[in-house]
Amino acid sequence: MPDISPRARAVPPSPIRKLVPMAEQAKARGVKVHHLNIGQPDLPTPPELLAAVRSFSGDQVAYSPSQGEKDCLDFFLEYYRRLDLALERPQINVTTGGSEAILFAFTAIGSPGDEVIVPEPFYTNYYSLAQQQSLAVVPVPTHPEDGYHLPAAREFEKLITPRTKAIMLCNPNNPTGTVYTDAEVEMVAGLVKKHDLFWISDEVYREFVYGDQTARSALSFAELADRVIVVDSISKRFSACGARVGCIVSRRKDLMQACLYMAQARLSSPTMGQVLAAAGHLLPASFFDATRDEYRRRRDLVHESLNSIPGVFSRCPEGAFYTMARLPVPDADEFASWLLTDFQKDNKTVMVAPGSGFYATPGCGLDEVRIAYVLKLDDLKDAMETLRAALEAFPRRLPKAAGAGGAAS
Amino acid sequence: MPDISPRARAVPPSPIRKLVPMAEQAKARGVKVHHLNIGQPDLPTPPELLAAVRSFSGDQVAYSPSQGEKDCLDFFLEYYRRLDLALERPQINVTTGGSEAILFAFTAIGSPGDEVIVPEPFYTNYYSLAQQQSLAVVPVPTHPEDGYHLPAAREFEKLITPRTKAIMLCNPNNPTGTVYTDAEVEMVAGLVKKHDLFWISDEVYREFVYGDQTARSALSFAELADRVIVVDSISKRFSACGARVGCIVSRRKDLMQACLYMAQARLSSPTMGQVLAAAGHLLPASFFDATRDEYRRRRDLVHESLNSIPGVFSRCPEGAFYTMARLPVPDADEFASWLLTDFQKDNKTVMVAPGSGFYATPGCGLDEVRIAYVLKLDDLKDAMETLRAALEAFPRRLPKAAGAGGAAS
Secondary structure, eight states: OOOOOHHHHHSOOOTTTTTHHHHHHHHHTTOEEEEOSSOOOOSOOOHHHHHHHHTOOOSSOOOOOTTOOHHHHHHHHHHHHHTTOOOOGGGEEEESHHHHHHHHHHHHHOOTTOEEEEEESOOHHHHHHHHHTTOEEEEEEOOGGGTTOOOOHHHHHTTOOTTEEEEEEESSOTTTOOOOOHHHHHHHHHHHHHTTOEEEEEOTTTTOBOSSOOOOOGGGOGGGTTTEEEEEESTTTTTOGGGOOEEEEESOHHHHHHHHHHHHHTOOOOHHHHHHHHGGGGSOTTHHHHHHHHHHHHHHHHHHHHHHSTTOBOOOOOBTTEEEEEOSSSOHHHHHHHHHHTOOBTTEEEEOEEGGGGOSSTTTTTTEEEEEOOSOHHHHHHHHHHHHHHHHHOTTOOOGGGSOOSOOO | OOOOOHHHHHSOOOTTTTTHHHHHHHHHTTOEEEEOSSOOOOSOOOHHHHHHHHTOOOSSOOOOOTTOOHHHHHHHHHHHHHTTOOOOGGGEEEESHHHHHHHHHHHHHOOTTOEEEEEESOOHHHHHHHHHTTOEEEEEEOOGGGTTOOOOHHHHHTTOOTTEEEEEEESSOTTTOOOOOHHHHHHHHHHHHHTTOEEEEEOTTTTOBOSSOOOOOGGGOGGGTTTEEEEEESTTTTTOGGGOOEEEEESOHHHHHHHHHHHHHTOOOOHHHHHHHHGGGGSOTTHHHHHHHHHHHHHHHHHHHHHHSTTOBOOOOOBTTEEEEEOSSSOHHHHHHHHHHTOOBTTEEEEOEEGGGGOSSTTTTTTEEEEEOOSOHHHHHHHHHHHHHHHHHOTTOOOGGGSOOSOOO
C-alpha cells in the first residue's frame, strides 16, 4: 500500500487534547474534572451576537464572498479603525478562524524547507501548521525566570539563515501570558527590517492585557507595511471559538492578493459565523472592560495560588488567559495523566496541558504545565486547591530543594 | 522587501470569480445578470436545517471536537450506512467544507513535488489547493466529443512516474457533468491497485444523477480500503454551501490519524454549520427526489437549448449541475467578459465560467464555457435565449463552418 507523506506523519497530536480520553474515563467514574487545559473561554458569547444567528432570515445558507461577507469585513475595518490602525479593504481577508490565517501566512511567506523563528514555548499549532506547509519552526528559547520575555536580538540573529523567512510573535502570548514590552516589539521590528524578513504577528489576545501596558500591534509600524502580517480572530475576544471567524491583515499588496486567491480556492468562510461576527458592531466600546476585569481577577487568583504551593513557580503573566507554571515533578506529562487516572480529591481533579507540547526543543518544558484560567473564580479556586493536594499526593513529587522555589514576582 | 513564496504566487485567481467586478458594474448599469457561472444552487436550504440553527439554545458558540460534533458525525455515519457504505467512527473526520477535505487529502498523500493525476477539465480549486501544498496536478485529457469520459488505462499509465501518488476523480464531475460508468470506475480501481497509488474520490455530487445509472462510490471497493480517500460535503446536497461542512472518509488508519492531527491543528470545524448538518437526519429518505427531478428538468432544458444554437456543441451531461459547452468563439474568456461589459438583450445578460480555467494544459478549453444550471426553469430559459442572442451579436463569432456543429447526443 502507498505510504502517507512524511509531512502528514510529522503533524503531532494536540498536546492539549491527547488527554481527552483519560478525562472522559474520569468523568465516567463520576469524577469532576476542572478543565485548565484548553483555551476555550467559559464566558457566554455576547447575546447580541447569538441573536444575529438566531434571527437569520435568509432561506439559504449560501457561500459568502471569498474575501468575507461585506458586513463582517465592515465590522473588522471599523474595529481596526478604533484601534487607530486604519486599513483599506484589500488589506484584510476574513479567514476560517485564526488557524486559517496562520495557514495562509505560512503558505505565502515560505517554500518547503524555509524557516520561521518563533520564541519558545509557543502555541503548538504553529508547529503543526508549519509541518503541513513543509516549513521548519526554529525556536528561540525564552525562560520561566524571565517571565518568558524575549532574549537579546543577537539570540535571534544566531538563528537567522538564508532560509529564514519570518519571525512569528504571539502578543499577548499563548501559552505564557507574556505581553511583550514596547522595547521588545521594537527589537523585533528592527530585526525583520535589518534581515529583510516577514513579521507574522498573532494578536488574537490583543484586549487581554491586565496592567497599564498595551500589546503594541505590529501594524503600528508604518515603515514595515511590506513585511507585517497580522493574524486575528474573534474566538477569544467574543467567546465564540466555534464561529470560526478570524482574519489575515497586511498592507503588503501581492501577499494579500495571494491570500485572496487562496481564499477563493476554499470558496468561503462560514457564513453563519460571519453573521455572528458582524453583529460585533452592536457591542459598546466598553464591552471588553467587564471581560478584562473578570480575567484579571482570575489571573491574580491563579498566580497567587500557584506560587503559594511549595515548589511551584510561575511569573505573573501580563495578558491572554494562560500561565505556564513550573511544577516540582520530573515529568509533567506523566503528572497530567496521573491527575486524570489516579487522583481525585473530594471526587474532583484537574486537567492541565503538559508543557513539553509547547516546545520544539527536545527535553524542554518537562516540568512545566500550561494553565488556562477559563473557569469562574469559585471553580478556579477549587481547581487550585485540588492541584495543591495533587502535588502533595503525587508519588514522584520532587523533594523541595529540586523545585525552583516559591519566589516569584 | 522579502519575496512572497513561489507557491503563493502560483495560486491562480478563481476563473469563476474574476469576472465578478464586471458583473457588478453591469448590475450598477441596471442590467440583469443571469448567473450561470458558479455552483451556488438557488434551491433553499431545507427548512428543518435552518430551524436547527435558529433554535440553537446554547449561550456560547464553542469549539466542537476536532473530529466533528457528535451529532454531525452521527448524521454522516447514518448517511453512509444508508448508502451501504458502513463506516467506523475513526474512518471519518468532519471538515470545513469539501475544500478542507481536499487539502487534508493532498497533504496526507504527497510531499512537495509529488504528482496527482486528474482528468482534465477539472475543478479549478484542485489546482489551487495542490499549489498551496506544493503538489503538481498532472492532467489526463478528456474530450467534449466523448462527453469527457475517461480515456483508456494506457493514457493514465503514460503519465505515471515515481512521483505519482494518487489519481483524483470527481464523480459526478464538476465541471463536465459526466457520471463515470461502472467500467470507468473499475478501470481507475485497477490502476490505483496496479500502480500502488491513492485514489482521491470527490463525491460531493453523488445524488445528482439523472439517468438510471449510479455514480459508484470508491468506498464500495472493499479491497482498496488502504488507498481510497473520499471527499464529501453537504454544500450542494442540502443547498448549504456557506455552512462549510464536509468530511474526509477513509478506511486507511494512519491516514485518518494524520487527518485528525491536522484537524486538531485547526481546532474545529464551524459549530453552527455542524448544528445545521446534524439536522439532516430529520429529512425523509425521499428528500432528494424532488431536488433531482428539478435539476433533471433544468439539465434537459439547458442541453436542448444549447444544442439548438448554431455552432454550439454540448454532450448531454449525466449528473452534477454543470455542463461544458463548446461555443463558436475564438476565446471564451473574451466572450465571457464581453457578455458583461458590452452586451445586453432586453436589459439582461448572462455570466458564464470560461473553460480555460478548468484546464492546466495551456491552450485548452479556449472555446468552451462551463454552465451551471442553478436557476429556476423560467430564468434558465431566459438565460439560454439571452446566450443565443449574444452569440449572434458577438463581433468575433466564428463562421459556422468553424464551429463543432450542432450534432450532439
